[in-house]
Amino acid sequence: MNKNEFKHWSEIKYLKDIVTNPLIEVGDYSYYSGYYDNYSFEDGCVRYLWGDEKSRSLFNPIEEFGWQIDRLIIGNYVCIAGGVVILMGGNNNHHSEWITVYPFVDQIKHSFEPKGDTIIESDAWIGMNAMIMPGVTIGEGAIVAAGSVITKDVAPYTIVGGNPAKEVKKRFSEEEIAKLKEIRWFDWKRESIEAATHLLSSSSIDELYEYYLREIKD
Structure with a gap:
């Protein structure tokens, strides 16, 4: 069986057993529960992050363009539910201050800007269908409510919810x-x-x- 395939909603995958991208750092016992999405962690939950096997075979923006690629850093005992989207570097090529936001191919190497590493600290719980925008830090013990959109850092042991997510209360x-x-x-x-x-x-x-x-x- 494919190591990323889920057979039932009750099944989890420990990230250390399935992550191959060198730009994703994962701690012990952190897991992904992705049955309802039918996506693998690296090809559905994490999006637009260069460094998976296929993207490495196509091009290398670090060597070719000198880009500094943001990393995804996940601590220990993190719980990530189905439908979660961790949005990484792909949207950084759309510039709102330029006349057009369209990413012309001949301008791609000039348009990329890193957002900074995305960090999910230990013991955080990311609820179903939440979206985490690039470059934010979710503090240890934080809870992200289902369907939330995280656009800024979340303090440790804080519950946040909504779009954009706001503090609900301290735990x-x-x-x-x-x-x-x-x-x-x-x-x-x-x-x-x-x-x-x-x-x-x-x-x-x-x-x-x-x-x-x-x-x-x-």
Whole structure:
């Protein structure tokens, strides 16, 4: 079976098992749930990012044009639902300040401008059919509501929704968020995480913080 093929809606694919593009960096246990779209992660969810096998065989804009291609960086334990679109560099060739936005072939090498890396930090959840525009950072523990369009950075542990997406609320208090940013549970060794799943799957940040001080922090 094709490693990108989904057999059922309940199936997920760990990104480390399916990503081949050298411009996509993925962390541990981050997954894509793409059954309803029938697209692979690199050929449907991620769009217009040079570096997949086919685009590498056609041309090399880094060597030929000297372009600096934006990267997609995904942390650990990120959840990406079906229908999500991560829009990368392809639209950077359309210039609103030029007379025409049409990308004439003989001007392509002059028209590209990098937007900056797109970053989805650890433990973020990207809801179904959300679109992430180029160059934004989605902070750790953030939640992007289904159908949202992300046009600017999302703060850690914040829920956003809408088009363009706006803050709905913080998931926790500022004091609790500070503790979570210190803990960074998603960077722990897997055995330490497995020993603390009962705490991670609760609302008791204080108990998790005590575990961190007792078992993790040097």
